[in-house]
Each structure stands twice: as C-alpha cells, then as structure tokens.
Amino acid sequence: MVVKQMTDETSTMVDTSTLYIVPTPIGNLGDITQRALSILEHVGIIAAEDTRHTGRLLLHFGITTRLVSLHDHNEQYKANILIEKLISGQTIALVSDAGTPLISDPGYHLVSRCHQAGVKVVPLPGACAVITALSASGLPSDRFSFEGFLPTKSKGRRNKFTEIAQNPRTMIFYESPNRLLDALDDMLAVLGGERVVVLARELTKIFETIRGGPLSEIIDWIDEDTNRIRGEMVLLVAGHRAKKNDLPLEATNAVVLLVKELPLKKAAAIAAKLFCVKKNVLYRWGLNNLHQ
Known part of the structure; x- marks a missing residue:
C-alpha cells in the first residue's frame, strides 16, 4: 500500500x-x-x-x-x-x-x-556537522575518520591522541565547549604544537566560525577571547605526515595495546620483533608518548 x-x-x-x-x-x-x-x-x-x-x-x-x-x-x-x-x-x-x-x-x-x-x-x-566541517576545513578529505566525542577525562583523551598520533587520515571529533580547552591542552602534550587543527563552531548559524592553523596558534587565538569556544563544536585534526625515521604505525599501535597488560619494556620488545624495528627506539617512543 x-x-x-x-x-x-x-x-x-x-x-x-x-x-x-x-x-x-x-x-x-x-x-x-x-x-x-x-x-x-x-x-x-x-x-x-x-x-x-x-x-x-x-x-x-x-x-x-x-x-x-x-x-x-x-x-x-x-x-x-x-x-x-x-x-x-x-x-x-x-x-x-x-x-x-x-x-x-x-x-x-x-x-x-x-x-x-x-x-x-x-x-x-x-545536514551533517561532520561533513559540513570537513568540506570547509582545508584539510585532506579523501581519507578521514569520525571519532565522535572525546573521552571526558584527561587520561582517556591523551590515550586517544596517542592512538591516533600516526594516523595519516584527517580525524574529526565533537567536543563540549566546557572541555575544549582541556582537550586542546592534552592534544598539545601528545601531538605537539605544530599539528594543524581546525575548529568549526556554530556551523550554519549567525556566529559560524571556521579557524585553522598550528595547534599552539589556535590555543593562543582562543585565549584572546573565550567567546570563540561558545556553541556547538567540531574539532578536526590533520593526519600524521610520515618522516624518514618515523616508526611504523602498526608497531606503535601494538605497543599501545600490549602495554595494557605488560610492562612497557616487554611490550616494546615484542612489538619490535613483530614489526622489525629497533626495540630501544620503540621503548623511547613509549616513554615519550604513553601516559601510564
């Protein structure tokens, strides 16, 4: 019928x-x-x-x-x-x-x-805020990953940023205005101030704002006027660009998983053997990037 x-x-x-x-x-x-x-x-x-x-x-x-x-x-x-x-x-x-x-x-x-x-x-x-923000972000849109809302606790956020640190895709998050500055501080600690991010705020509304640049500059820009984080937020993070001496993503991901059950030194040794990288280099990566 x-x-x-x-x-x-x-x-x-x-x-x-x-x-x-x-x-x-x-x-x-x-x-x-x-x-x-x-x-x-x-x-x-x-x-x-x-x-x-x-x-x-x-x-x-x-x-x-x-x-x-x-x-x-x-x-x-x-x-x-x-x-x-x-x-x-x-x-x-x-x-x-x-x-x-x-x-x-x-x-x-x-x-x-x-x-x-x-x-x-x-x-x-x-309408979809994820796609709307991505289309205007200026970040690569051929490969991206929508990650939903960030964890509410600092440790959870830092673990998430560590997990995506070497992901080459553009990463997209939703975040509450009340937690955005704390989230950016955690991102700064893990990804560094040079990682390019885009903040898309109040999309399609009167105070729509789309601002991108190195993370450290975005934090400074927000500190100048906290009204810039009022309203609905979409946070986009540029994907990792591999350098000659970068560790393979599979190896660091393995360490992230193994360290939940093993000491870091043992986790790094296992991952190094699996992915044919130097265990000391992987161990140092873990010391610098994992917050246990």
Whole structure:
C-alpha cells in the first residue's frame, strides 16, 4: 500500500512498514530538504530525540505529525514498540535534534532491530556537522575518520591522541565547549604544537566560525577571547605526515595495546620483533608518548 503516489521524480512516495531516517538542520532552518519536509508530513509517527525541540521545528513548517520520544535512555525499550508498529504497517520517521540521526545521536538500536525484523529502512541525505566541517576545513578529505566525542577525562583523551598520533587520515571529533580547552591542552602534550587543527563552531548559524592553523596558534587565538569556544563544536585534526625515521604505525599501535597488560619494556620488545624495528627506539617512543 502506498500512502502518497509518486507522480514525478521530485515527488515523495511514503511506503507502509518503512522507517525513514530524516536529517534535520544543524542550525539554519533553510537547510532542510523538500523531501524531508514531505516525509515528516506524511508518515504516521516521528520518533524524535527531544520532542520539544523537534516540535518547534515542525511548528515552523506547519507539520502536525504525531511525535514520540526516542533517546539514549529509552531507545532499547521504545525500539520494540516502534518495530511492532512498523510490522503492523505504520510508517515512522526517525529524527535527532540536529543533523543526521545516528551520528553520535540515538537510533542505532532501532535501525539494527529493523534490519533484524526485515523492516525496510530508507535513509534521506541531508545536514551533517561532520561533513559540513570537513568540506570547509582545508584539510585532506579523501581519507578521514569520525571519532565522535572525546573521552571526558584527561587520561582517556591523551590515550586517544596517542592512538591516533600516526594516523595519516584527517580525524574529526565533537567536543563540549566546557572541555575544549582541556582537550586542546592534552592534544598539545601528545601531538605537539605544530599539528594543524581546525575548529568549526556554530556551523550554519549567525556566529559560524571556521579557524585553522598550528595547534599552539589556535590555543593562543582562543585565549584572546573565550567567546570563540561558545556553541556547538567540531574539532578536526590533520593526519600524521610520515618522516624518514618515523616508526611504523602498526608497531606503535601494538605497543599501545600490549602495554595494557605488560610492562612497557616487554611490550616494546615484542612489538619490535613483530614489526622489525629497533626495540630501544620503540621503548623511547613509549616513554615519550604513553601516559601510564
């Protein structure tokens, strides 16, 4: 059964027993697509991270579709209920507070359960802070890795930065304004002040700011005016550029893993044998880069 018949390539067909993944604007309401609006208007239910937030979006566009909550604390329970509705023939749209659902937002359990139950899942393209920031960062975009939110504790952050220190890809993180300066200080301690980073703030909004440069310069720039870290943040880190005497990434990654169970000297010796590097060089790398 088709709720709305497709008449041309720009029309929207809404099928029964289908979950639609619908991106919403990350700031500027003009960024929502016509297809997204049509889906939100014609599905039976919208599952929203915050019904109050999404309710304001729907009110702006004159959409009256029923809202139900689906967030981190109720998703596994609510997923069962929504799956039953989908199997019975209802159509549901999944939205988050901003951007594309599931990108550091709820929805994974629901989508996974849909596939297990044989329920059709239809993704819509649209706003995503990760891709928006990357496209304007000036950093290489042919290979990148989205790492989500950084750990909340300094030790966890430093371990994460050590883990990615020799990764050649552009690395992308979300970070809270309240923790950003501490995160940059930890990054400075591990990656050094010359590593190029880009801070993308309040994307698509009035105070949108995209600032890049060596890490030490970015920290100084923020210290001049702490208002520069207010709002939603995306932090991009340039990938490692290999030098002639650099240790292979596989060897240092092995040390990071082995040192969780072994003394550093033993971990370095094992990794050195596995990857044919000098154990003393690997041991010194561990002393300088691992914070145990």
